Amino acid sequence: MPSFADVAALALELPGTEEGVRYGHRTWQVGGKVYAWERPFSKADIKRFGSTAPPSGPVLAVSVADLGEKEAVLAAGDDAFFTIPHFDGYAAVLVELDRVGTDALREALEEAWACVAPAEAVAAHLRTHRASGGGGASA
Template sequence: MATVRDVERVIARLPEVTEGLRFGHRTWYVGKKSFAWVRPFSKADLKRFGDETPPDGDILAVATADLGEKEALLSAHPGPLFTIPHLDNYPALLVHLKSTPPKLLREIVEDGWLAVAPRQLAEQYLQR
């Protein structure tokens, strides 16, 4: 349901975001911290899927506040949100854009931004 264009629209509403490349992939930052990045599967990732078919289409990685939030989100939205072994013990999850409703995408990306934004900037944003 969602596309990278939808991601761009959500991110355009967030203050002080810059875009760059990290490992050759589009990455969005607030300050020097990344909060969302396009995350295609590596050969090692694909190998770990074994006989299981990996999700097709664009995949977005998004930061979470901590591992507890990551687990809660994964439990609440098991279809569009998932993780892979590469992200074990790392506060980020993956979003299968093709199966993500726009409202969920907006919430996940905004939460990712809030997870890494400077405290004062995040507080100003939440008070708008």
Template sequence: MATWEDVRRIALALPETGEKLSWGTPAWQVKGKSFVWDRPLRKSDGRAEDGPILGVRVADEGVKQAMIADDPAVFFTIPHFDGYPAVLVRLDRIGVDELDEVVTEAWLLKAPKRLAQEFLAGSDGPGAG
């Protein structure tokens, strides 16, 4: 299963990506826009979860709901993210290959269009890098 080192390695391998602290936890950004981040659950979230939680940008609410329906053991949400295009990932329950795909897709959503096109032209598509 995936670890924070896997997240860091996958994210930082994507063009023009950097890591910074956001709310005291790591977040990975492309051109200043976060696409994945450490999202520990708080008491105010009203949910107890063991293990590391990764926040991931997705295209829209429909994609988020489809991911949750497809694999609720890995993907979930909380009321804080209602109406927001992000899904939460139980990092210790996702395989590294699937993590690579999810992180790359999130990067593609936030990267400038030209950068994303250049990346796709130089790879075999999402998750290939």
């Protein structure tokens, strides 16, 4: 079960990533564009869960390419990935860290990074990962 320290370590492996703080919560960004952030639930979020208990552990938000990609991620069946009404119409998904595997987290961060990173950085990262036999973000 990854922690935010693990998120930071994985994110900071991605070229040009910087860690920051927005609204009192950690963010990970490249070129000034945030692609992942700590996402605690607001009182309004919790109220919208109604009688269903919200996840009690840490939650990360990650960008996705577009709403079609968001639907694909959610339809893939990994119950660590979910959304809430606040994210309706927004190209991002939430990740319950207590339920996600490290490989799935790494892939989600790489995909989110690739959504906002400069195209040349993404291409260089893909070349490096392919040469080393690693996976990698799609362009």
